[in-house]
Amino acid sequence: MLAAIRPDSWNFPLLLHVFGAMLLVGGLVTAVTALILGWKRDAAAYTRFAFWTLLVLVLPAYIVMRVGAEWIFSKENFVEGEEPDWIGVGYITADLGALLLLITLIVTGIANRRLRRADGGTSVLARIGAVLTTILLAAYVVAMWAMSAKPG
């Protein structure tokens, strides 16, 4: 019951958007869990797992979600400047989220490289990656609330 009845031509872009968003959140949940587990032990293994999850799963899922979002937005024909609030929340979290995701990927990637060379220990960069990924996940949960409950 994702939404009320809508024109059939909107269904596929919406499916793409929701499917991408679900994979995005799922990938972030996985990466956050690994990075938090690596905070105190086995940082190298957990950071490697989180980095590859972000790169291979979260980044492509973001692209699918964002393409679907733009596609469905183009079909809804909102009057410019009079879009509902939830659209604004979606755009802000998606665009700032993209920037944060890229920073997280770079930070986690460098942490992964350093930990592999150091052969053990912990990494401040991996911990920063954990914090950034948690913020990203929280932002997308807010976006999910805005998209589903559509306040305003």
Added chain:
Amino acid sequence: MSFTDWLVFFHIASAFALVSALVTFWTVAIAARNVDRPVDSLRYFRIAKPANVLVAVGTVGTLIFGIWLAIDFDAYKVWDGWILIALVLWAISAGTGQRGGKNYMEAAKLAGRLDAENRGGESSAELKALLQNRNAMWLNIVSSVAVLLILIDMIYKPGA
């Protein structure tokens, strides 16, 4: 925000929790596929732990809030075709997912036992066989495909 808006949110949040759990399970299953040392597999099982909670919350939440919404919305009835299809797919997904997951729980128990016996660093053919079990993998594929079909059914609402 109305009560119905909150119902929609909780229904969709449950669906996100369910899919997030599946994503974690698949990521872990793929990453741990060639692992044969208990100490390595335990690392992956720890990542999957929160997903065990998410899958329970998501499975129950989608059903309860979905039926609640069908009752709350005047336009829909619980016996509408697309809702019945979703319920059947939900049952298939939950049943196959639970059966497929048992195999990984056995693998986690075995890895835990071997690690407790100070054999965590040794290769275990039994553990590798459990992690590569094809039946379990197929059950999980069926479960995940059923969830994807539910999503398609929810968006396209055939017959509505």
